[in-house]
Amino acid sequence: MTYFIDRRANAKHKSAVNRQRFLQRYRSHIKRSVEEAVNRRSITDMERGEKVSIPSKDISEPVFQHGPGGSRTIVSPGNKEFVEGDRLRRPGGAGEGGAGEGSASNQGEGMDEFAFSLSREEFLDFVFDGLALPHLERKQLRDLDEVRPVRAGVTRDGVPSRINIVRSMREAQARRIGMRAPIKRALREAEEALQEEERKDPVLRNPTRIHELKAEIERLEKRLEAVPFIDTYDLRYNNLVDQPQPSNKAVMFCVMDVSGSMTQGHKDIAKRFFLLLYLFLERNYEKVELVFIRHHTAAKEVDEEEFFYSRETGGTIVSSALTLVDEIITKRYSPAQWNLYVAQASDGDNWDDDSTTCRDLLMSSLMAKLQYYTYVEITPHSHQALWEEYERVQARHPERFAMQQIVEPGDIYPVFRKLFRKRIAQ
Amino acid sequence: MSTVSTPIATGSDWNFEILTAYEREIARFAKEYRLDTYPNQIEIITSEQMMDAYASVGMPVGYHHWSFGKQFLSVEQAYRRGQMGLAYELVINSDPCIAYLMEENTLMMQILVMAHACYGHNSFFKGNYLFRAWTDASAIVDYLVFARKYIAECEQRHGVTAVEQLLDACHALQNYGVDRYKRPSPISSEEEARRQQEREAYLQAQVNALWRTIPGKAPRDESQAFVEDGDDPLGLHQYGHYPPEPQENLLYFLEKNAPLLESWQREIVRIVRKLAQYFYPQRQTQVMNEGWATFWHYTLMNRLYDEGLIDEGTILEFLHSHTAVVQQPGFDSPHFNGINPYALGFAMFSDIRRICEAPDEEDREWFPEIAGSDWLETVHFAMRNFKDESFIQQFLSPKVIRDLKLFSLDDDDRDEMLTISAIHDERGYQRVREALSTQYALSLREPNIQVWEADIRGDRSLTLRHVQDARRPLGKTLYPVLRHLHQLWGFAVKLESVEDDEVVRRYQWPLPGDARDSG
Numbered sequence: 001m002t003y004f005i006d007r008r009a010n011a012k013h014k015s016a017v018n019r020q021r022f023l024q025r026y027r028s029h030i031k032r033s034v035e036e037a038v039n040r041r042s043i044t045d046m047e048r049g050e051k052v053s054i055p056s057k058d059i060s061e062p063v064f065q066h067g068p069g070g071s072r073t074i075v076s077p078g079n080k081e082f083v084e085g086d087r088l089r090r091p092g093g094a095g096e097g098g099a100g101e102g103s104a105s106n107q108g109e110g111m112d113e114f115a116f117s118l119s120r121e122e123f124l125d126f127v128f129d130g131l132a133l134p135h136l137e138r139k140q141l142r143d144l145d146e147v148r149p150v151r152a153g154v155t156r157d158g159v160p161s162r163i164n165i166v167r168s169m170r171e172a173q174a175r176r177i178g179m180r181a182p183i184k185r186a187l188r189e190a191e192e193a194l195q196e197e198e199r200k201d202p203v204l205r206n207p208t209r210i211h212e213l214k215a216e217i218e219r220l221e222k223r224l225e226a227v228p229f230i231d232t233y234d235l236r237y238n239n240l241v242d243q244p245q246p247s248n249k250a251v252m253f254c255v256m257d258v259s260g261s262m263t264q265g266h267k268d269i270a271k272r273f274f275l276l277l278y279l280f281l282e283r284n285y286e287k288v289e290l291v292f293i294r295h296h297t298a299a300k301e302v303d304e305e306e307f308f309y310s311r312e313t314g315g316t317i318v319s320s321a322l323t324l325v326d327e328i329i330t331k332r333y334s335p336a337q338w339n340l341y342v343a344q345a346s347d348g349d350n351w352d353d354d355s356t357t358c359r360d361l362l363m364s365s366l367m368a369k370l371q372y373y374t375y376v377e378i379t380p381h382s383h384q385a386l387w388e389e390y391e392r393v394q395a396r397h398p399e400r401f402a403m404q405q406i407v408e409p410g411d412i413y414p415v416f417r418k419l420f421r422k423r424i425a426q
Numbered sequence: 427m428s429t430v431s432t433p434i435a436t437g438s439d440w441n442f443e444i445l446t447a448y449e450r451e452i453a454r455f456a457k458e459y460r461l462d463t464y465p466n467q468i469e470i471i472t473s474e475q476m477m478d479a480y481a482s483v484g485m486p487v488g489y490h491h492w493s494f495g496k497q498f499l500s501v502e503q504a505y506r507r508g509q510m511g512l513a514y515e516l517v518i519n520s521d522p523c524i525a526y527l528m529e530e531n532t533l534m535m536q537i538l539v540m541a542h543a544c545y546g547h548n549s550f551f552k553g554n555y556l557f558r559a560w561t562d563a564s565a566i567v568d569y570l571v572f573a574r575k576y577i578a579e580c581e582q583r584h585g586v587t588a589v590e591q592l593l594d595a596c597h598a599l600q601n602y603g604v605d606r607y608k609r610p611s612p613i614s615s616e617e618e619a620r621r622q623q624e625r626e627a628y629l630q631a632q633v634n635a636l637w638r639t640i641p642g643k644a645p646r647d648e649s650q651a652f653v654e655d656g657d658d659p660l661g662l663h664q665y666g667h668y669p670p671e672p673q674e675n676l677l678y679f680l681e682k683n684a685p686l687l688e689s690w691q692r693e694i695v696r697i698v699r700k701l702a703q704y705f706y707p708q709r710q711t712q713v714m715n716e717g718w719a720t721f722w723h724y725t726l727m728n729r730l731y732d733e734g735l736i737d738e739g740t741i742l743e744f745l746h747s748h749t750a751v752v753q754q755p756g757f758d759s760p761h762f763n764g765i766n767p768y769a770l771g772f773a774m775f776s777d778i779r780r781i782c783e784a785p786d787e788e789d790r791e792w793f794p795e796i797a798g799s800d801w802l803e804t805v806h807f808a809m810r811n812f813k814d815e816s817f818i819q820q821f822l823s824p825k826v827i828r829d830l831k832l833f834s835l836d837d838d839d840r841d842e843m844l845t846i847s848a849i850h851d852e853r854g855y856q857r858v859r860e861a862l863s864t865q866y867a868l869s870l871r872e873p874n875i876q877v878w879e880a881d882i883r884g885d886r887s888l889t890l891r892h893v894q895d896a897r898r899p900l901g902k903t904l905y906p907v908l909r910h911l912h913q914l915w916g917f918a919v920k921l922e923s924v925e926d927d928e929v930v931r932r933y934q935w936p937l938p939g940d941a942r943d944s945g
Contacts, residue, residue, distance in 0.1 A: 001465040002449050002544070003522070004442055008470055008529055014478040015498040021590070022495030061493055062598050062906035064873050070898030071838035075862040077765060078756020079833040079849055086846040088835075116499035117506065 023122065029054045030118070034126040038276075038413045050123045053113040124279060131420040133284050133372070147242035158237025172234040179227045187220040249287040250339040250371075252278060253328075255321045257346035259296040260313040266378045269409055270345035271308050273376055276416050277343050285339065291328060295321035301328065316349045318386060319357040326365055335369040342370055348377045348384045355385040362393050367400060374419050375403040433737045438532035448537050448735075449544070455729050456545045459802060461722065463548040464563060465522040468540065476528050477501050479516050485701075486518055487570040489577040491593050517543035519551040519708070521563035534743045537736065541726040546719025553810045554714070556707035566704060573697045580690050592691055595910035596677065596698035601872055603677030603699035604706045672891065673877040676911075677702070683880060686916035695914070710813045710868050717771015718809050721779075724748060724772070754830055773826045774817070778805055781823065788824055814866040822859045824850075834861040839897070873900055878922070887918040894925040900933075908935035 023030060033052040118126070154164050194213040197205060254274045256267070281288045292307035293299055296314040299321040325342060333340060350358070367373065375390055377383065387403070394401045404415040434451070435444045449468070456463070471479070481498030482488035518524040525543040527536055551557050581589045596603075673679045677699040681692050708715065727748075731741040754769035755761040781789045782801035790797045796804050808821060833849040834857060848854035848861070864870055878891040888911070892900060900923065912919045912935045923931040 001522075002453065003465070003467050004445060004449075005467060005469045006442070007475065008472050010471075010475065013474070015481045015494060017490045018481065018492065018495030019498055020495070021490060021492040021586075022499060025492045025590075059496060060903070060906075061594070062903040062910070063601055064875055064892075064907055065901035065903050066873055067899045067901035069839045070894075071836070071840070071896045072898060073834050073836050073847060073861045073864070075765070075832055075834045075858060075865055076757035077754050077830040077832055078758065078762075079831040080756070080758075082833055082846045082849055084846055084849055084851070084854060087843040088846070090837075090842070090844055114496070114500065116503045 023118075026054055026059065029058065031126055031129065034118075034123065035413060037123075038127055039410050048123075049117050049119045051115055051117050053115045056114050059114055124283065127276075128280055128283060128420075130422055131280065131417060132422040133280070133420065147244055149240040150243045152239045152241040154236040155239040156236065158239070162238045162240075164236045164238050167236040168230070168234050171236060172230040175231065175234055176227055176229070180224055183220055183224050183227075187217060187224065190216045190220060248285055249289070249337070250281050250285040250341060251289045251291060251333045252281055253291045253293060253325050253340070253342040254307065255293045255295070255325065255342060255344040256307065257296070257316055257318070257349065258294045258310070258312045259316040259349065261316070261347050261349050262378075266345075266347055267308055269378050269406055269412060270376070272409065272412050273345060273406070273416065274343055276412070277341070277374070280420065281341065289333075291325075293321050293324055293328075295324075299324040315351065316346075317354050318344075318346065318350045319354050319361055322358055322361045322366060326361070329369055340370045342366075342373045344373070344375045345378060346375075346386070347379045348381070348386055350384065350386040352385050355389040358386065359389040359393055362401075363396060367393070367397050370400060373397075373401045375401075376415065377403070377405045378407075379405065380407045431734045433740075434735055435533060436737045436739065438534065438743075440531075440533040440536050444533065445536055445540070448730075449540055451730065451733075451735055452537070452541050452545060452726055455726055456549075456722075459722075459725070460806065461545050461549040462552055463523065463545060464520075464552055466544040466548060467522040467524045468527060468544060469524060470527050470529055472529055473505075476516065476526060477505065479526055485570055486520070486524055486567060487574050489574045489593075489697075490581075491597075492590065493594075493597065515539040515543040517547045518566075519547075519557065519561060519563055519704075520566050523548040523551060523563070524567075532743070534736075534740045535747070537730070537740075538723055538727060538744060538747065542719045542723035545726065546722040547715060549722075550711075550715050550718045550809060553806070554707070554711060554813075555811055556711060556813055560707045561704050569700065573701070576697065577694060580694065584690065589694070591913065592694055593698065595913045596695055598907045598910040599676050599680075599914075600698055600702040602875060603675060603702035605675050605678070605703075606869070667878075668880050668882050669877060675699070676875070676877060676890075679877045680911075680914050684915050685886065687914065707813075710815070713767045713771040713774075713814045713866065714809065714812065714817050715771070716767045717773075717775050718805075720748075720752060720768050720772040721775035721805070724776075756831070770826075770830070773829060774821055774823075775805055775808070777823050777826050778808060778821055780825075792823060793821075815863050815868070818859065818866060819863040822862060824855045827855055827858050832858050832862065834858050870895065873898075875921070885918065886916075887920055888915045889920045889922065892921060892923045894923045894930060897925065899923065899931070904933060905935065908933065912936065 030052050033054075034050060037050045037052075154167050190213055194210065194217065197210055197213065252274075256262075256270050258267075278288065278290065290304070292302050292304055294302055294307055294312075295316070295318065296312050297317045297320065301324065302310075321344075329335065329340060362373070373393075377387060383405075390401075390403050394403060402419045404419055406412060406415050434447045445468075449466075477498060479486075480501045481494050488494060516526040523544065525539070525548075527539050531539065551561075551563060557563075577589060577593075669679070669683075677695055680687070681695040681699065684692075684695075687695070727736070727741065727744050730736045736744075752766070752769045752772045754766045755763075778796070779801045781793050781797055782799050782804050785793075785797035808817065812820060827850045831850055833854070834847045836845040836847045838845075848857035850858065874893040874895070875890055876893070877888070879889040881887050881889070890911075900921075904921070908919050908921060919935050921933040922929045923933075
């Protein structure tokens with residue numbers, strides 16, 4: 001007796017729970033691997049999973065085993081030249097390995113590292129584990145034009161594609177019952193009258209009356225048939241209404257100094273930082289738009305390619321970029337609808353008197369509109385005027401303004417984590 | 427003798443009608459060969475589902491544990507990298523016997539798997555004495571469902587971490603959760619569920635009695651004479667050993683005697699123990715089981731070809747695949763990974779048939795009782811009544827030793843050099859056979875460790891004894907295992923290695939330095 005069962009349509013990933021348990025258990029190991037990977041990876045390389053290795057000894061499942069030593073006899077296949085009594089040097093020193101070891105250990109313990117792959121999602125989960133976007137408030141409802149259609153009962157008119165069949169048929173049935181009931185009643189009365197008439201003695205019958213009744217019955221039956229099965233009047237449509245939605249989109253302004261003092265190395269660091277921020281925002285918002293602004297003495301909105309790779313020379317005026325950000329916000333991204341983030345990278349150079357302008361600009365106008373402002377200074381040197389002025393901004397807006405210094409690529413991820421670590425709710 | 431018919435199908439595509447037709451033919455031949463099987467339940471699955479099935483170590487329903495996740499990840503990794511093709515079949519010792527076929531397989535593969543799993547392994551599960559004695563194929567799936575549900579409930583009630591740690595500890599000891607010598611009572615899920623409540627109460631009462639703080643009138647072994655002892659004039663410590671006999675089933679002992687386990691914890695120990703029991707025969711019959719299945723897929727496929735039911739292309743594809751399966755790389759090959767159970771088992775069963783059908787002088791001398799006998803009768807006899815150890819002892823022929831060029835090597839740590847003790851020659855056959863049989867003896871592959879004493883009137887420590895053989899010490903995994911054992915027992919755990927009635931090494935957990943109060 002044999003049955004064939006096609007299970008292909010059944011759920012796969014039966015082991016998903018076990019897989020998650022494993023990842024959970026070795027969280028700290030995996031996190032370490034992920035951190036290394038983030039620093040090692042090339043800039044554009046965040047969009048895939050990661051291979052993670054854990055030392056085998058840390059995840060072994062111990063059982064009682066024989067250790068090396070003592071005396072034993074091992075049978076192996078494939079003898080070529082040995083004859084009985086041959087004496088051989090022990091291979092590989094420690095009496096382990098070599099001939100026969102494979103049959104002694106069936107645990108596959110040969111590997112020192114247990115390697116496996118994380119999916120992209122799992123990888124990013126670990127990258128951003130424990131981080132939170134500060135002030136991720138949904139924008140207030142009253143400010144919003146953003147709408148989303150939601151179901152709201154049924155209506156009498158609509159487009160054919162939204163017909164609610166069950167409701168329509170129910171209406172039709174009710175109408176049919178309602179319309180046919182009086183006709184049926186009249187029909188029954190007429191039929192009874194006719195029968196009564198016919199039961200009478202043939203002499204007493206009234207032929208005119210019979211004739212009338214028959215005509216009446218025929219007329220009623222016709223009317224009964226004429227009641228339509230379904231009428232336009234019965235149709236019901238699923239109704240959708242537009243409901244205002246809290247905004248779930250964000251804009252990220254990437255602001256970078258491209259003056260002569262910024263080397264390609266600086267820009268790479270900045271790019272990695274921006275990328276991390278972008279991925280992070282992408283996980284929190286349905287839609288993230290990017291605006292690239294580079295500046296030296298004047299600021300310009302550019303595309304990504306130009307942003308990272310074109311070279312400029314000259315001095316630095318940071319306030320030009322901030323002004324441009326402000327203008328773009330006013331023109332295109334109303335703070336009522338958009339969550340606004342600014343990430344600025346620079347080597348700290350600025351015209352001396354411009355730094356105060358930047359501070360004023362931020363405090364008077366920009367900060368009120370932004371969710372979060374992050375500033376990273378990529379320099380091994382001591383801070384200059386810009387940093388000092390920004391420190392004052394931070395003092396005023398400790399919740400929305402963050403700044404950190406990056407010296408080398410290895411700092412990027414730790415600095416990023418510092419900027420976005422989960423704060424205990426106050 | 428046979429009428430040659432046209433092939434049922436050609437090419438590599440298959441569908442259910444074709445599979446059903448082939449299955450019917452295979453079943454017909456299998457009946458001729460007297461292969462007695464459980465009903466087959468053949469399930470077609472995708473490769474992802476196959477990976478899932480793999481990860482649960484051949485249990486169709488498994489409880490959740492991270493180690494299965496680890497298994498899954500390593501299978502997935504190897505498969506993705508192309509280091510490993512998924513085995514083309516997975517078969518479960520259950521009634522009906524569940525066999526998985528991967529949808530990616532070619533038609534030839536599907537036929538091969540049906541012959542191999544549904545008639546080879548299946549008849550082995552039903553016929554071999556170990557499986558008959560140790561497993562109850564009709565109850566296993568129900569029991570697994572019960573186990574999964576019970577463990578999930580425990581996770582809800584006591585937290586995932588608590589259950590996970592308990593399972594870790596049990597898994598470390600699961601090879602010692604088996605009664606090797608007495609037949610276990612069969613497992614049945616209804617029974618389990620019905621008796622489980624009763625058992626909880628009863629067990630706890632028993633343990634309580636054993637561990638009563640005030641001993642009261644504990645029954646003293648009458649046969650034991652009172653020995654005068656100046657330090658113990660009242661004879662308070664003269665109650666003899668508990669347990670009176672060494673216990674080989676560590677998990678059983680813990681389930682019944684560990685003083686501090688809660689009843690749900692005892693139940694989980696029991697579940698792990700029962701599953702270890704279920705897999706115990708498989709661990710002892712690897713060569714035979716695979717050899718038997720391979721022998722029959724080879725025989726059945728050739729039969730299909732002889733009858734004209736498969737075409738030349740299919741049989742060539744089959745031979746290609748079969749050759750890869752039974753390949754045995756030499757010990758010095760980079761591909762060497764121990765003795766291939768498929769190769770050894772197939773060679774031995776094929777050779778038994780040869781000895782029966784066309785014996786030569788050597789065979790008559792070595793196998794007087796089977797040379798020239800009915801081959802079908804003989805292979806069935808071999809399949810039914812042996813395990814790897816005894817099967818090799820009984821049936822490994824000089825020809826197989828010669829073909830595989832087996833040799834034995836003595837490795838003694840007191841000797842600087844290794845010695846070739848026997849090769850495939852007249853003087854060596856017997857010794858190679860002896861040595862290979864020993865190599866497959868589970869009792870020698872795994873260290874022999876038993877419960878020696880539980881100090882129920884003293885510090886409550888538990889002492890295990892390792893009977894050491896040929897000075898082979900325990901590996902360094904021993905401390906992590908002792909730690910797990912300590913978690914289950916709740917008090918200090920000691921282990922003594924004994925060779926020739928002499929204690930050669932002592933281990934304990936917690937380590938002597940750890941001044942943790944254990945009482």
